[in-house]
Amino acid sequence: MREAIKYGPAKLLPGEQLHIAASVDTEPFWQAAKEHRLTACQCGNCGHFRMPPTPVCPECSSFERNWPTLPGTGTVFSFAICNRNPANGEPYVYVPVVVDLDGAPGARLISNVTGCNAEDVEIGMKVTIEWTPINDGWVLPNFRKA
Numbered sequence: 001m002r003e004a005i006k007y008g009p010a011k012l013l014p015g016e017q018l019h020i021a022a023s024v025d026t027e028p029f030w031q032a033a034k035e036h037r038l039t040a041c042q043c044g045n046c047g048h049f050r051m052p053p054t055p056v057c058p059e060c061s062s063f064e065r066n067w068p069t070l071p072g073t074g075t076v077f078s079f080a081i082c083n084r085n086p087a088n089g090e091p092y093v094y095v096p097v098v099v100d101l102d103g104a105p106g107a108r109l110i111s112n113v114t115g116c117n118a119e120d121v122e123i124g125m126k127v128t129i130e131w132t133p134i135n136d137g138w139v140l141p142n143f144r145k146a
């Protein structure tokens with residue numbers, strides 16, 4: 001049982017603090033995000049989902065990949081409540097989460113939850129995606145309570 005600490009609203013870190021470093025393997029995910037489309041890396045041979053994306057399927061060694069459009073919903077698998085801005089140490093409440101993605105069995109996305117108080121986030125909570133523009137034209141997927 002968690003202590004009854006009141007953290008207040010869960011926010012995103014300020015957009016100017018966030019930088020996306022896309023690689024050849026992650027670029028399709030981030031390009032889809034610019035179109036507000038959630039995707040995950042799926043093996044084009046056996047259908048196995050893997051996140052983060054890697055060049056080779058760990059199940060069948062295929063290099064074939066698909067990037068299907070997912071529903072944009074999921075379930076909180078794990079989370080942490082952070083109460084300091086890592087850039088300057090000032091009080092700032094944000095909640096990194098690991099989300100089990102609907103439509104992509106086995107694929108989990110590390111993201112953030114907003115739109116509720118940090119103390120109200122719990123494992124098993126249903127969430128839905130939201131898109132937040134950040135630096136350099138990138139769009140960040142984050143989640144709020146469904």
Ligand SMILES: [Zn+2]
Pocket residue numbers: 043044045046047048057058059060061062
């Ligand atoms: Zn495979």
